[in-house]
Amino acid sequence: MTTHTPLISVIVPVYNQEAYVAACIGSLRAQTMDDVEVIIVDDGSTDDSVRVMRSAIVGDARFTIVEQANQGVAVARNTGLDMARGTWVCFIDPDDVVDPEYLATLYGETRAHPHVDVIMSACVAFDSASERRQRFFPSGFVVADEAGKKPLYRQLMDGAYMQDAGFVTAIGVPWGKLYRRALLTEHDLRFDPALPRMQDNLFNMEVFRAAHELVYVDYAGYHYRVGGLGARTVANTAKGLYHPAIDARTRLMHEYRLDNDAELRQAWATEQVNLYYQELKAVAALAPRDWNAIRRACWRRAQALRPRLAAVDRQVLPKAGRLKYAMLTNRFMTTVAATLLWKNHGE
Template identity: 35%
Template sequence: MELKLSIIIPVYNGEKHIEECIESLTKQTLSDCEFIFVNDGSNDKSVELIQKHLIEDPRIILINQKNSGVSVARNTGIESAKGEYIGFIDSDDFVTNDMFEVLYKEAVKKNADVVVSDYYLGRDGKYVKKKTVFEYGFLYDNESINKKIIPSLITNEDIVLPAVWNKIYRRKFLQDNNFFFLKKFSLEEDILFNIQVISHAKTLFFIDYCGYFYRETVGSASRKIAENSFFDRIIENYNIDIKSLTNITIPYEEVKKFQAVKLVNLSLYYLFKGAIDDQITNKERNLLYKRIILNNDVVFSSKKYKQELLKNKGLLEIVMMFIIRNKLITTAHILGFLLNKIYTPKLSEIFRSLNQKVNVFIK
């Protein structure tokens, strides 16, 4: 008899939170499933902790591989999976006891290739519910998926779409189409996987349910932009030929427009974050401003798709877009200084709004 669900958990040095993850899985009310832990060359106590639970629960499977990255680890899990549906969870996250039973029952009931749920985002020990903008309970067919959902996925305008861990996928559908994670992309592997999978799905369903707890890693994203090649990777992803990689039916120019909108929204987000982030120095802030405002792809996108980008933008976002289009570094410093001094919960709401539009998961 075929298992109902295979849950794939890539693991790399996850000892800090992995026991909470394991315990949330072993308590699942859906018993007819398997938990495939793929150890990606961990050198901490992760494997030891998994093995302890493996003895107690035969549903736990441990696969060891040399360090090859999360995409390869997930692909290893997909190749080993035996369940009717496949789900994912990160080793530092956890789920409610009925998470996968709820998703599985809806998948079977609707005969859906993909089921999407909401999730909880954890920051500073507090979890906030993140909800889709799409209609619950409606079974999207392939035409409506490519017309409505894929554009939102590429631009990141729906916060629940990019990740893989708040979804389950029909395994036969993945196998028949030879869908795997693309190995050479380290920043947006989830999004690229979902673009190719969801764009080919015959049916997709959004469920009004929230059972996944995503733990955001503590650290300064602004410093990542200023100090290392993180923004270079964002630009690299902007230049990815999504259409040829994923074989989607949307015209090339439309895809590039969606990518440009996403790039500028990312830039606005990090300009704002850099202005209010007290964890970075003025030198790092200056580097951040220069990396973004003087980048040719960002400036080009902000000019070419100006009208598209101005939709639903507030005054602060419009001013920041003007700064980008005209490469006004000094003006950016003045605005950033003012924002840092007058930062309030009201501005925090603007920040959250920008965050929802970019939705980059960094762990």
């Protein structure tokens, strides 16, 4: 007896999403394309997510719920990848929803481009008050060589690149895409659990490199829920949780020889400085609203970041990047930055 291989494996990692996950599942059950399997990986939720999910999938054999101890979203997605049987893999976040024709539309692009390894699309960003159509790039395109991948690498490091003002996310997300599972298997492409931040961005950098052909379509059937940057995000940034991702990007830039390209080298240097400056802002935000306390916190963090900043090629930085670099490396300019952050404390 042979087991049917679905066309698409949909992977949904879940952690404490009892308020939203039923809507996500409902949008998947409503898909016009039904030759799919949906693997829901509960990553040790402590709320009522599992009960809500069990209720939401009743009567639909395409859905499987896997429960595991909390290990983070990277491990949850990898668990789904290990179980996936589909020709294509699709990731959907549990607080988002998709239009009924979402999977059919993306799969239709694979038929139009039989050699494609990755189909990429945009989204509608929404919150409780509004929604806004996003376009990661101005129009659709096909990439079939390494030179054509440059805009993709560029936007991985600079989310604003080729995007409209007011963008909220960029091409580095794992959702809004179909990945050829054979590509991921052949190159052993997985999400790195050692990265506390940007696992999805670095995963896509590796995928883009391995892919022979990529297609971007200006289609927004994915509805991305925009969350605010809460106190936990600030605290995590202050802990330096972006450092492993910066180190991984450095390794890949060298390995792929992307640092030989002047434009990508500038984007890479700017990304590093921006992330380090966000760290400075985070320690200032966590300090008491006292100028001396904020100044001391900024001085200490800037000093700790000096060895990392020494590896940044400041000569390629644009004007804004050079200013932030100075604020991170020059004691007087760090004091200026601390004063500005003190004035904006709590805003």
